[in-house]
Each structure stands twice: as structure tokens, then as C-alpha cells.
Amino acid sequence: MNKILQTFLLGIITALFFSAFIYFEEYHLTNKLLNTFFGLSSLALFLYIPKRSILVAGFFIGLFWFYWIGYSFEYQGVGYMSPIITLAFGFIYLLFFLPLYFTNKPYIRAILLFGLSFVEPFNWNWLQIELLFVESYFGVYKYQLFLILASLALPSFFKKMPYKILPLLLLLGAINYGYPLQKDAPLKIKLVQTEIPQEYKWTKKAFYPTIKMVFREIDKAKKEHYDLIVLPESVLPLYLNKNPILVQKLQKESRDISILLGTLLQENHKSYNVSYLFENGNYTIAKKLVLVPFGEYIPLPKFAQEFINDTFFSGASDFLAASHPTDFTIKGVKFRNAICYEATCQELYEGDVRYLLAISNNAWFTPSIEPTLQKLLLKYYARKNGVTIYHSANYKGSGIIK
Numbered sequence: 001m002n003k004i005l006q007t008f009l010l011g012i013i014t015a016l017f018f019s020a021f022i023y024f025e026e027y028h029l030t031n032k033l034l035n036t037f038f039g040l041s042s043l044a045l046f047l048y049i050p051k052r053s054i055l056v057a058g059f060f061i062g063l064f065w066f067y068w069i070g071y072s073f074e075y076q077g078v079g080y081m082s083p084i085i086t087l088a089f090g091f092i093y094l095l096f097f098l099p100l101y102f103t104n105k106p107y108i109r110a111i112l113l114f115g116l117s118f119v120e121p122f123n124w125n126w127l128q129i130e131l132l133f134v135e136s137y138f139g140v141y142k143y144q145l146f147l148i149l150a151s152l153a154l155p156s157f158f159k160k161m162p163y164k165i166l167p168l169l170l171l172l173g174a175i176n177y178g179y180p181l182q183k184d185a186p187l188k189i190k191l192v193q194t195e196i197p198q199e200y201k202w203t204k205k206a207f208y209p210t211i212k213m214v215f216r217e218i219d220k221a222k223k224e225h226y227d228l229i230v231l232p233e234s235v236l237p238l239y240l241n242k243n244p245i246l247v248q249k250l251q252k253e254s255r256d257i258s259i260l261l262g263t264l265l266q267e268n269h270k271s272y273n274v275s276y277l278f279e280n281g282n283y284t285i286a287k288k289l290v291l292v293p294f295g296e297y298i299p300l301p302k303f304a305q306e307f308i309n310d311t312f313f314s315g316a317s318d319f320l321a322a323s324h325p326t327d328f329t330i331k332g333v334k335f336r337n338a339i340c341y342e343a344t345c346q347e348l349y350e351g352d353v354r355y356l357l358a359i360s361n362n363a364w365f366t367p368s369i370e371p372t373l374q375k376l377l378l379k380y381y382a383r384k385n386g387v388t389i390y391h392s393a394n395y396k397g398s399g400i401i402k
Contacts (some may be wrong), residue, residue, distance in 0.1 A: 010049045011056020016056070017042035019064035026176075026372040030135050039132035044152045045139065047106040052098045060120065062093030065127060067227060068368030075198050075364065092121055110153035123293045125345060126377060133252065134380045138246055139176040141384060151274040171279040178384025182402045184335055185355045187227040189390055192217050194232055194400035199362040201394075202237050211246070215253070222257045228330055232394040233262035233361040234271070241265050242278060247283070254278035258330050262339060262359045270320050275337050275359060277328045286326035286354055290342035291319055322375050323352075328357070336387075344377040356382075360393040371396035 008185035020038040023029045046054065063086065070085030093136035096119065099112045117129040130140040138144055145384060151170035194213070200206050206210045214235060221229040240247060240263040250259060259278040273288040273296065274379060291297045296319040324350055326337045358378070362371045371393065378401045382389045 007052045008056055010045065011053040014045040014053065014057035015060035015064055016043055017045065018061050018132065019258065019265040021135060022065065022369055022373055022376065025135065025376060026369050031079055034137050034174065035133070035136040035330060036138060037047065038147065039136055039138070040333040041150070042132065043113065043149060043182040045128075046100060047109045047152055047156075048147075051101045051104065054097055055094050058097035061127075062090040062294075064114055064199040065089075065093075065373065068365045068370045071366075072364040086391070093127070094280045096121055096127070106156040107153040110149040114149050117142070117145060126373065128377070128380060129375060131380050133176075134376055136175060138171075138174045139179075140380055142250070143177075144174040147171065158191060182386055182388045183354070184388060185290060185335070185390070185402075186226065187331060187333055190217075190221045190224070190226040190229045191390055191400070192229065192231045192235075192390045192400045193396070194394045196363060196394055201234075201361075203364065206237070210235070214251075218253050218259060223254075223323075226257060226259065228258040229260040230357055230359065230390060230392040231259075232392050232398075233359040234264065235261050235265040235394065239264045239266040239271075240274075241267075241285075250276070250278045251281050251283060254283070254374075255281050260328070260330075260357055260359070262361070270377075271337055272322075273319055275326075275339060275357075277330070277337075279330060284326075284328060285305070286328065286337040286339075287322035288319070288342060289325050290345045290347055291321050292341045297321075343389065343391070344374065346381065346391075349381055349387055353385065353387050356387050356389045358389055358391040360391065360397055362395040362397055363394050366395050375399075375401070384385060 007357070012095050016036045020042075021035045024034060046057065047098070049057070066089040067086050069089060070082035073079055073085060096116065099111045099116070099225055103109060103112075113129065125297040130142070130145050131156075133144070134140055138148060147170045151167035152172070152215045196206065196210065201210075214231060218233065236246070238246075250261075251257060260275055261278075262273075262275055264273040265287070266272075273291075275286040277284045277286070287297075328335045328337055334352075335354065336348060336356045338348045338356055338358040340358075340360040341355065342348050343360070348356065360374065362374065365371075375397055378389050378391060381387070382401045393402060
């Protein structure tokens with residue numbers, strides 16, 4: 001019994017150490033020294049703990065990081081699925097870390113763990129192992145993760161004192177010596193954070209108050225002499241291209257201020273999650289490039305997609321994606337557009353990207369750590385790509401990420 005308890009506790013401790021930086025950020029306790037210690041300790045534990053503890057650690061990491069994903073099912077009319085989805089993510093990440101179970105050798109586990117940093121289960125990429133060090137004394141590049149894992153595995157090779165300096169030398173190479181320079185865009189940008197509950201957002205009762213709120217924010221931004229106002233994902237809960245009167249009113253407002261907002265688009269009976277940019281009386285539409293797995297599309301073979309979509313999502317996970325990212329040129333300045341999940345995907349940072357306009361609706365997952373984890377991921381991508389992110393969100397998360 002003691003051995004079983006020890007195995008379980010080691011797994012729990014590993015998961016807690018691996019997840020600590022998220023909860024430090026959530027409760028405003030972030031400290032670089034603490035994050036460095038817990039990040040190193042969690043990876044070291046993965047290399048040296050008993051095999052069965054790895055399974056426990058993987059399961060609880062899935063829970064600690066992603067317990068909130070099931071919350072959104074409440075708004076799909078299948079709330080009973082919420083605890084099932086939470087447990088499912090526990091088992092998904094038990095399987096994710098399972099390769100480490102088949103060896104006791106720390107150097108092989110280190111190689112496997114580094115390999116797992118390239119794996120995205122079901123195209124879900126929010127578990128980035130390098131993310132542990134985004135607010136630490138170490139960097140977030142792959143080579144730095146490799147050096148950290150190598151330094152933690154080396155002590156199992158070298159028992160004599162003269163060689164014990166080698167892991168420390170490797171760690172020196174993993175220290176964060178700086179990221180690419182990030183600059184502010186040469187525009188005055190207003191980022192609007194709304195507080196619209198998800199259960200209210202799509203009701204008829206919310207329709208006119210929401211539209212009034214949008215125009216009130218635009219009018220306020222004009223009076224404060226902003227160049228650009230950015231409103232959250234789906235802030236207008238409708239197919240905007242089916243509402244020409246509203247489009248014309250926004251076009252008129254855009255003669256005084258550029259307006260970026262989230263809404264929906266319907267073309268040929270197909271739905272798109274989009275951003276509209278209104279400027280100088282005209283508008284441009286940006287379709288979402290990277291869809292949310294199991295939220296906007298089903299990452300499974302065709303025969304399973306329709307059944308799961310109709311059974312568990314009321315037909316809502318049938319959005320289509322764009323074929324390429326969209327860049328807006330606003331008052332002579334180029335911005336990459338990103339809608340929620342795709343702002344945390346490397347595809348959106350490819351090419352010449354200096355500034356990114358991101359919009360999100362985090363009310364799907366309230367209350368939870370989701371906005372905090374999203375913020376850390378945005379920092380991760382912003383820093384390693386040298387991009388300044390302007391983020392407008394419903395519920396939490398608005399701000400400039402540098």
C-alpha cells in the first residue's frame with residue numbers, strides 16, 4: 001500500500017509542478033525564480049519517477065490544464081457531457097505521456113519528452129512543454145528545451161565529480177538572453193473588453209443592447225481620438241453579411257475611425273467565423289484560418305464527423321476555414337488578423353508579421369484558468385516571433401502582449 005501511495009503522490013507532485021506556473025499567473029503570484037524551479041523540477045521528475053507515476057502525472061496534467069474545456073458543452077445543450085470531457089482530457093494526456101512509461105532510462109525519457117514537444121493530439125496545441133519557461137530565467141526555443149532536458153538526464157551518466165559540471169554548462173545555454181525586438185504599432189489603438197455572459201450573448205434579449213454597446217464604444221473611441229478600435233470575437237452575434245443596414249451604419253462610422261470587430265459570415269449555406277475591418281467607408285473580411293478542434297470542426301475521419309457533430313454539438317461544429325492568413329493594412333500599418341484559438345498557432349506568425357490583432361470570446365469557459373493559459377500562450381508566440389499582439393476579448397484577456 002505504501003508503494004502504491006508513493007507512486008500516486010509522485011505523479012500528483014509532478015503534475016502540480018508542471019502546472020504551477022499557470023496558477024501562479026492566475027493568482028498574480030508569478031515569479032521567475034519560482035517558475036524556473038518548478039519547471040526544472042517537473043521535467044526532472046518525469047525523467048526519474050517510477051513508470052506508474054508517469055501515468056498518474058499525465059492524467060492530472062490533463063485535468064489541471066484543461067478541466068475547463070467541458071464547460072462549453074453547457075451552451076451546446078449537452079451539459080451532461082462536461083464531466084465526461086474533463087475526464088477524457090485526463091486520459092488523452094495520460095496517453096500523451098505514455099511513451100515515457102516504457103523505459104526507466106532518463107536519457108531515453110529526455111529524448112521522448114523532447115519528441116513529445118512536437119506532438120499535438122487531435123490538432124490541439126495548447127500543451128506546449130516550452131511554455132513552462134515563458135515567465136522564467138530560461139528561454140522558450142526548442143534548442144533551449146533540448147539543453148534543459150539534456151542537462152537533467154546527464155547526471156545518470158556521470159557519477160564522478162569532475163563531470164557534474166557539464167549539466168550546469170548546458171543550462172547556461174538555455175538561459176533567456178533575450179527575444180526579438182517588439183515595438184508598438186504607430187497607431188492609437190483602443191482594445192475593448194466586454195463582459196457578456198455566454199448564456200445571454202446569443203439570445204434575442206441581448207441583440208439590441210449589444211448593438212447599442214458596440215456603437216457606444218465606437219463613439220467613445222472617436223471622442224478620445226483613437227485611430228483604431230478593436231472589439232472581441234463574435235461581438236455582433238449574427239451573420240453580418242445578412243444585415244446590410246448594420247453594415248452601412250458601420251461603414252459610415254469608419255469614416256472617422258477604423259473599426260475591427262468579430263462576427264459571423266454565411267456564404268453558400270456555409271458558416272465562417274470572421275473579422276470585419278471597416279475603414280474609410282469600406283470594409284474587408286478576414287476568415288478564420290485555424291479552427292478549434294471539436295469546437296468549430298471535428299478532427300476525425302469523415303464517417304465520424306457528422307455523427308459527433310449532430311449528436312454532441314447540435315450541428316454547430318461545421319465551420320469552414322480560410323486557405324491563408326489575412327493581413328489588414330490600417331492607416332499604412334500592416335497587421336495580421338487572428339481569431340481566438342488561431343492566435344496561439346504558429347501558422348499565424350509565418351511570413352512578415354510585426355503586429356497581430358487578436359480577438360477572442362472567453363465567456364465559453366467562465367470561470368476558469370482558460371484566459372490565463374491563453375495569455376501565457378500569446379506571450380510564448382509573441383516573444384519567440386518578435387510580434388506585438390493587440391488582444392480584445394469578451395470576459396477576460398484584453399491587452400497588449402509583449
